[in-house]
Amino acid sequence: MKRATVFVGMMLVSSILYAEEGEGLRVPMPAKISKAWKSECGSCHMAYPPGLLPGRSWQAIMNGLSNHFGNNASLDKVTEAEIRQFLVYNSADHDVRPLPATAKPTPTPRITETAWFRRAHSEVPSSVFRRQGVGSAANCMACHHAADKGVFAEEDVSIPR
Amino acid sequence: MKATCLTMLLLLATAAQAGPAEQIAGYRSAAQAADPSFKDFSAERGRELYYRKVMKNGKMVSCASCHSQDPRQPGQTPAFRPIGPMATAVNPKRFTDPQKTEKWFRRNCDDVLSRQCTPQEKGDYLTFLSSIR
Numbered sequence: 492m493k494r495a496t497v498f499v500g501m502m503l504v505s506s507i508l509y510a511e512e513g514e515g516l517r518v519p520m521p522a523k524i525s526k527a528w529k530s531e532c533g534s535c536h537m538a539y540p541p542g543l544l545p546g547r548s549w550q551a552i553m554n555g556l557s558n559h560f561g562n563n564a565s566l567d568k569v570t571e572a573e574i575r576q577f578l579v580y581n582s583a584d585h586d587v588r589p590l591p592a593t594a595k596p597t598p599t600p601r602i603t604e605t606a607w608f609r610r611a612h613s614e615v616p617s618s619v620f621r622r623q624g625v626g627s628a629a630n631c632m633a634c635h636h637a638a639d640k641g642v643f644a645e646e647d648v649s650i651p652r
Numbered sequence: 653m654k655a656t657c658l659t660m661l662l663l664l665a666t667a668a669q670a671g672p673a674e675q676i677a678g679y680r681s682a683a684q685a686a687d688p689s690f691k692d693f694s695a696e697r698g699r700e701l702y703y704r705k706v707m708k709n710g711k712m713v714s715c716a717s718c719h720s721q722d723p724r725q726p727g728q729t730p731a732f733r734p735i736g737p738m739a740t741a742v743n744p745k746r747f748t749d750p751q752k753t754e755k756w757f758r759r760n761c762d763d764v765l766s767r768q769c770t771p772q773e774k775g776d777y778l779t780f781l782s783s784i785r
Contacts, residue, residue: 533733534729534733535729535730535731535733536729536731536732536733537731537732537733561709561763562730562759562763563758563759563760563762563763564759565758565759567755626732629731629732630731630732632732633732
């Protein structure tokens with residue numbers, strides 16, 4: 492248990508350092524991509540790479556699909572289980588444990604509210620995210636054109652005017 | 653040659669089975685079961701449903717908000733993904749998979765109307781979208 496915590500801690504620290512360096516930032520994409528993840532998640536928004544959030548956050552997101560940021564994104568049981576497994580097994584911390592039944596319901600986790608996201612975008616004023624060519628911070632691909640392939644390197648960024 | 657013809661006929665039959673007309677027929681049975689006085693679907697009622705505006709989280713929303721004011725044009729999700737046109741005349745893939753149709757009715761009726769749509773509404777909607785030329 493303790494070892495696992497240290498390991499997770501190290502992973503988090505290393506990903507933060509990675510983000511701060513600003514170059515070569517890459518979220519590893521699993522070799523085997525879930526088709527259901529790509530098509531289901533990707534029909535409403537970019538299919539966000541599983542490595543962008545820890546396992547617990549994905550569990551919380553998958554537990555709340557009937558009210559997914561104000562929208563009904565409910566799935567049939569089989570598809571839901573496949574996507575959940577793909578996300579948690581390939582999550583930032585590879586934490587595959589289900590959320591305990593006693594866990595208090597919290598607001599749906601947002602990628603844009605993680606510490607690393609804020610740090611990586613600290614130089615980007617909020618007005619840039621509201622630009623017509625961007626829309627919101629959820630639209631990774633507006634600036635990171637290969638974000639769907641897990642590529643977030645600074646040299647690949649071009650911000651719409 | 654004979655075998656090819658047969659295969660093609662079979663393929664056509666399977667494709668037709670899942671098309672808008674068959675899905676409308678399915679909703680017709682359901683609508684009749686729900687309401688014995690049900691007569692037929694109406695493209696006009698479907699049109700009204702498509703453009704009906706409802707207040708949601710302080711905003712007026714309708715099917716047309718995401719699916720475009722002109723159902724022959726592509727739409728866009730609030731999270732910036734393109735949506736194929738709804739009119740079957742320009743998008744032959746529309747309403748060819750009953751499970752997909754039902755999935756999106758389940759989600760989007762809840763999102764816009766905060767309830768599930770009735771079989772009559774679904775049939776009206778498909779009738780409207782397959783009547784557009």
